[in-house]
Each structure stands twice: as C-alpha cells, then as structure tokens.
Amino acid sequence: MRVAIIGGGWLGLPLAKKLSQSGHQVVATKRSEKGVQSLLDVEVSAVQFNLGDSLDSPHLTDVFNAQLLIINIPPGRKSLQPDVFLQDMLNLINTAKQRGIEKLIFISTTSVYGESSRTVFEYTKVAPQTVSAKLHVTLEQHIRDLFKQHSVILRLAGLVSKDRHPARSLSAKKNIENGQKVVNLVHREDVISAIEKIITNDKFGHTYHLSSSEHPSRQQYYTDAATALELPTPEFVPSTSKDKGKVINCEFTLRELELNLQYPSPYDMIY
Incomplete structure (x- = not known):
C-alpha cells in the first residue's frame, strides 16, 4: 500500500521505517531539512x-498520491494558536480527500475523555477539558464525517519508549499532587503494532484507544520507576482522596485488532 505519514518524528519515524520494511511504499514529512x-x-x-x-506545492505530490494518510501532528503546547492550528488541520484533511486519499488514520489522545474518575471505553462520551483535547474532538468528528468508514481515530494514552519515560521529567520534583490517581501509559512499539494491524487487516471504520492493561497509582509507579532508573525519587503531597481518575479500558481495541500488548504493564516499560 502507498502510505503517507504527516509527522515523521518520535512516533512517525519508527512507524515509517517499520511499514517500509513490511513492504509498504512509504513517504513521511518533517518540518526541517535535518528531520x-x-x-x-x-x-x-x-x-x-x-x-x-x-x-499545492509540487513536492507534496507523493504525499497526496498515497492510498492511506496517517496524520500525526499534535498541537504545540508553547506556541499554540488554536484557531490557526484548527484551520490548517482542516485544510490538510479536506485537501487529502479532494486529492483522492482513500483512507485516513488520525492519531488522537485519550485526553478527550477528560479527567473524571471513571472507566472509559472506546464508545464512552468524550468530555474534553483542555484546549488541545477540544481541538482533537473537533478534528475527529470532521474526519469521521468526511472519510466515514474509511477512517480510524486512534486515541493514545501517555506515550513511552526506551528514550522517553515520564519518570525522568518527574524525578526529584516536590509537592506533586494527585498521587492517588492511576497512570495510563502505552509503549510506542505497541502503537506501531496496532497501526500495522489496522492496515494489514483492514480494520477501518472504528475509534480505537490504547493503554497498558495495568493502572498503578502515580505515586507508587513513579516512585518505583525512579528507583529502578536510579533517579532521585519524586515527592507527592499526601492525599486521602479516593479519586483515582480515569482508567482506559482497551479490551475492545485489543480484541478487534487481535493485538497482544508487548508491554501490558507500565512496569514492563521501565528500562
């Protein structure tokens, strides 16, 4: 299959490499010459x-000649202009449809469910709270309306890889709140495997989400992770709250894609 990936960075590059090795004709984009x-x-x-x-640039010809477009562009946090980002993304999606792209996979986020204490499933009603989550919800719906059964919305929990683990950013921090809430993490390799399954088995027309199957508390997990990684441990504010936050249940996604997670527990992601 001819596949184009908009956003060939931390996730897009290894995904492009894997799909290419599997026999697909792949082209990916990056913002800089170095990229x-x-x-x-x-x-x-x-x-x-x-x-x-x-x-309309001629050098995007190969991108729009693809059969499948994978869009992997999260809103920038520091310089985000929501209206500009939204319009640019809508223009990209509309142009893809007009230029004959047959199928589209949109990389979204489980933040669209908000932070309420509940177990969320793929069909759970969204409740976005942040600007980024609200943008994702709008784009998700536009893609469904335009590509219908030839689209996939893939909502991801917090992403982890060997060179990217959230314990490093929390190391030695103090007065961290909400330590009782659970973690929802997913490994990059499992995301790539899921996308491969979607393409190979033609599993379009659904909203999927991915997270590890186990959900320890933030305080327990990040303390253990810091110790295992030989980092200064973070310090959490004592809490008596029973609010465990949202729990991502992805049993439907795993069953539908016939996917076995390589990293079913966040503890499997500690190197």
Whole structure:
C-alpha cells in the first residue's frame, strides 16, 4: 500500500521505517531539512513540510498520491494558536480527500475523555477539558464525517519508549499532587503494532484507544520507576482522596485488532 505519514518524528519515524520494511511504499514529512535527513537515513522517502505550508506545492505530490494518510501532528503546547492550528488541520484533511486519499488514520489522545474518575471505553462520551483535547474532538468528528468508514481515530494514552519515560521529567520534583490517581501509559512499539494491524487487516471504520492493561497509582509507579532508573525519587503531597481518575479500558481495541500488548504493564516499560 502507498502510505503517507504527516509527522515523521518520535512516533512517525519508527512507524515509517517499520511499514517500509513490511513492504509498504512509504513517504513521511518533517518540518526541517535535518528531520528529512533523519528519515532518509533509515531509507524512508521524505519531504519537508510544516503545517500551514501551501498544500499545492509540487513536492507534496507523493504525499497526496498515497492510498492511506496517517496524520500525526499534535498541537504545540508553547506556541499554540488554536484557531490557526484548527484551520490548517482542516485544510490538510479536506485537501487529502479532494486529492483522492482513500483512507485516513488520525492519531488522537485519550485526553478527550477528560479527567473524571471513571472507566472509559472506546464508545464512552468524550468530555474534553483542555484546549488541545477540544481541538482533537473537533478534528475527529470532521474526519469521521468526511472519510466515514474509511477512517480510524486512534486515541493514545501517555506515550513511552526506551528514550522517553515520564519518570525522568518527574524525578526529584516536590509537592506533586494527585498521587492517588492511576497512570495510563502505552509503549510506542505497541502503537506501531496496532497501526500495522489496522492496515494489514483492514480494520477501518472504528475509534480505537490504547493503554497498558495495568493502572498503578502515580505515586507508587513513579516512585518505583525512579528507583529502578536510579533517579532521585519524586515527592507527592499526601492525599486521602479516593479519586483515582480515569482508567482506559482497551479490551475492545485489543480484541478487534487481535493485538497482544508487548508491554501490558507500565512496569514492563521501565528500562
């Protein structure tokens, strides 16, 4: 299959490499020349593209000649202009449809469910609270309306890899609140495997989400993780709250995709 990935970075690059190795014809985008070179270095075709650039540029021909488009562009946190981001994303999605893209996978986030204490399933009503979550909900619906049964919304919990673990950013921090709430994490390798399953088994027309199957408390997990990684342990504010936050249940996704998680527990993700 001809696959184009908009956003060939931390997730997109290894995904592009894996799909290419599996026999797909892959092209991915990066914002900088250095980023383009990082894709070329792993033998993946690449073009330079930044969200908001002209979509009529000839060098995007290979992108819009793809059969499947994977959009993996999260809103930037520091310089986010919500209205501009939303319009640029809508233009990209609309152009993809107009140029003949047949299928679309949109990488979204489980933050669309909000932070209420409950177990959420793929069909649970969304309750976005942050600007980013609200943008994702709007884009999800637009994609469903436009691509219908040829689209997939893939909502991801907190992402982890060997070189990216949240325990490192929490190390040595003090007065951290909500230590009683559970963690919802997913490993990058499991995300890549899920996308491969979607493509190979033609599992379009659904909303999926991914998270590990186990959900220890933040205080317990990040303390244990810091110890295992030989980092200064974080300090949490004592809490008597019974609010455990949301728990991502992805049994439907795992069953539908016939996917066995390589990292079913957050403890499996500690290197």
